[in-house]
Amino acid sequence: EAQVTQNPRYLITVTGKKLTVTCSQNMNHEYMSWYRQDPGLGLRQIYYSMNVEATDKGDVPEGYKVSRKEKRNFPLILESPSPNQTSLYFCASSLGTDQPQHFGDGTRLSIL
Amino acid sequence: QKEVEQNSGPLSVPEGAIASLNCTYSDRVSQSFFWYRQYSGKSPELIMSIYSNGDKEDGRFTAQLNKASQYVSLLIRDSQPSDSATYLCAVNQGRGSTLGRLYFGRGTQLTVWP
Numbered sequence: 001e002a003q004v005t006q007n008p009r010y011l012i013t014v015t016g017k018k019l020t021v022t023c024s025q026n027m028n029h030e031y032m033s034w035y036r037q038d039p040g041l042g043l044r045q046i047y048y049s050m051n052v053e054a055t056d057k058g059d060v061p062e063g064y065k066v067s068r069k070e071k072r073n074f075p076l077i078l079e080s081p082s083p084n085q086t087s088l089y090f091c092a093s094s095l096g097t098d099q100p101q102h103f104g105d106g107t108r109l110s111i112l
Numbered sequence: 113q114k115e116v117e118q119n120s121g122p123l124s125v126p127e128g129a130i131a132s133l134n135c136t137y138s139d140r141v142s143q144s145f146f147w148y149r150q151y152s153g154k155s156p157e158l159i160m161s162i163y164s165n166g167d168k169e170d171g172r173f174t175a176q177l178n179k180a181s182q183y184v185s186l187l188i189r190d191s192q193p194s195d196s197a198t199y200l201c202a203v204n205q206g207r208g209s210t211l212g213r214l215y216f217g218r219g220t221q222l223t224v225w226p
Contacts, residue, residue, distance in 0.1 A: 031212065033212075033214065035216075040218070041218065042200070042216050042217060042218035042219055043156070043200065043202075043216040044216070045213060045214060045215075045216075048212045048213070048214075049212075050211070050212050056212055058213065090155055090156070097144075097204055097211055097212050097214075098143060098144040098163070098204055099144075099161075100146055100158040100161050101146075101158075101214070102158075103155040103156050103157070104155060105154075105155055106154075106155050
C-alpha cells in the first residue's frame with residue numbers, strides 16, 4: 001500500500017529535550033515536505049526537499065532541522081523544543097513540485 | 113510573502129445543494145493549484161488538481177481556474193453530509209527560487225446539513 005508513515009503519532013515532552021519525528025514514504029517520490037498546522041493559521045511549510053541531499057526552507061524553519069540522506073526518509077529534528085512548537089505536524093511526498101502531495105497521518109506534539 | 117486567501121467560513125448548505133468554495137492567490141506566475149479536503153483530526157486528502165484555465169470536472173466536483181483574475185474555485189454539486197469538512201486551497205509557483213514551495217490557504221469549513 002502506497003503510504004507516508006510518520007512516527008510517533010503523539011508525543012508529549014519537555015522544553016529543551018531533543019526529539020526527532022520520522023517520515024518515510026514507499027512511493028519512490030522525489031519531493032518531500034514538512035508542515036505544521038495551527039488553529040487559525042492553516043498549514044505552513046517548514047522545510048522541503050526536492051531530492052536526496054537537497055533541502056530548503058519553507059515559511060517557518062526556525063527551530064527545526066531536516067536531512068534527506070536517502071530518498072524514502074525525511075526526518076524532522078527539533079534540537080531544543082520550545083512550547084511554541086506545540087502543533088500538529090504533517091509530512092508529505094509527491095512525484096514532483098507540481099504534483100499532488102500525499103500526506104502522512106500527522107504527529108501531534110506537545111512541548112511543556 | 114505569497115498569499116493564498118480563501119473565502120471565510122464557515123459555509124453551511126443543505127443536502128443536495130451546490131457548495132461553492134473560492135480561493136485567490138497573489139502571485140501571478142503560479143502554475144499548479146490543488147484542492148484538499150481535511151476531516152477533523154485527519155490528514156489532508158487530494159480532491160482536485162488543476163493546471164490550465166477553465167473547468168475540470170471529477171464526479172460531483174468541478175474546479176475552475178482563472179489565471180488572469182488569479183482565482184481558483186471548487187464547486188461541489190449535490191452536496192452530501194459526508195462532504196462536511198475543511199477544504200484547503202494550495203498553490204505552487206512552479207518556477208524560480210520558490211519552485212518547491214507550496215502555499216496553503218487557511219481553509220474553509222463546510223457543513224452540509226440533512
